[in-house]
Each structure stands twice: as C-alpha cells, then as structure tokens.
Amino acid sequence: MNKIIIFKISSLALFTLMLIFPAMNNVEASEISIVSSKENVGIGEQFYVDVLLDTQGQTYNGIEGSITFSGDTVSFVRAEEGKSMVTTWIQKPSIDKNIISFAGIMAGGFEGVIDPFNLKTKLPGPMVRLIFEGTKQGTASFETSSLMLALSNGEGTIENTPKRFLSVI
Secondary structure, eight states: HHHHHHHHHHHHHHHHHHHOOOOGGOOOOOOOEEEESSOOOOOOOEEEEEEEETTTTTOEEEEEEEEEEEEETTTEEEEEOTTOOOSSEEEEEEEEEEEEEEEEEEEEEEEEEEEEEEEEEEEEEEEEEEEEEEOOOOOOEEEEEEEEEEESSSSSOEOOOOOEEEEEE
C-alpha cells in the first residue's frame, strides 16, 4: 500500500516539475538557413548559395534534402563539396529540372564549427554550397523543399526541418 502512495506522490512531483520547468522536456531543434554571397546579381554574374546548419547543441551524422530554385532568372552551375561538413556523399548534389537533391553522412557526427574567438561557441556549418549564374533580370527564389537530418544518437532519429526561403534580385 505504501508503495502505491509513494509512486503517486513521485509521479505528481515529476509532473509538477515538468510544468514548472518546461524547458527540461524540450529538445532544441536545429536551425537551417539559406544565405547568398550577393543580394543583387547581374546577368552572367556568378554567386553562391549556402545551406547552413546550426545544430543548437545537437550532433548530426546524416542529411538528405533538396533545394528548389526559380530557373527563369538563374541557372545552376555546380556544387562545391570542399566547404561542406559532409564527409561522404551518398548522393552528390545533382539537378533535375529546378530541384537540386543531395544526401550524405558526417563521419563522427557534426555539432558545429568552432568559433576561433570563443572556443565554447559552435557556429553554423555549410551542408552544401551551390553556384548559380544570373541569366535574366528579375528575382530568383530558393527554397528547401525537403530536408531531413539524422541525429547521432544511436537510435536512427530523423528530424524534419521547416522550409526556408531566400530571394535574390
């Protein structure tokens, strides 16, 4: 009988703590951003678009995703793999119409780029760098169509990320 009462009190205490400290039961999710080397691009001018991952303290060991872009004002030139945190590409960045798809793994996991000015801080890291060229006057838009991250937790946990948008004139 005493064990049941202790269990109920313990459960009530735990539930109360979860209400008082809601951050204890939330896992921080990663942040994805898309950045361009230029805001204004001329016809025939090349620029890059980086897809960055801010891990928010988590460690990831796999990515899979695609970037959709408006092909009427820019054309895809190439992907640069050297600046990526991906150590092995399962699917190198490849284009089909206006969709660039990719998948890769990070051996040992990725938790961010060490800030040289504050060694305790981790900065966002580039998942993929895409090179484009302006072909026509207008606005080019970029969107993460689908982007999944594999947590390096030994359980195969997949995190779906919200869509991100970028426009370049």
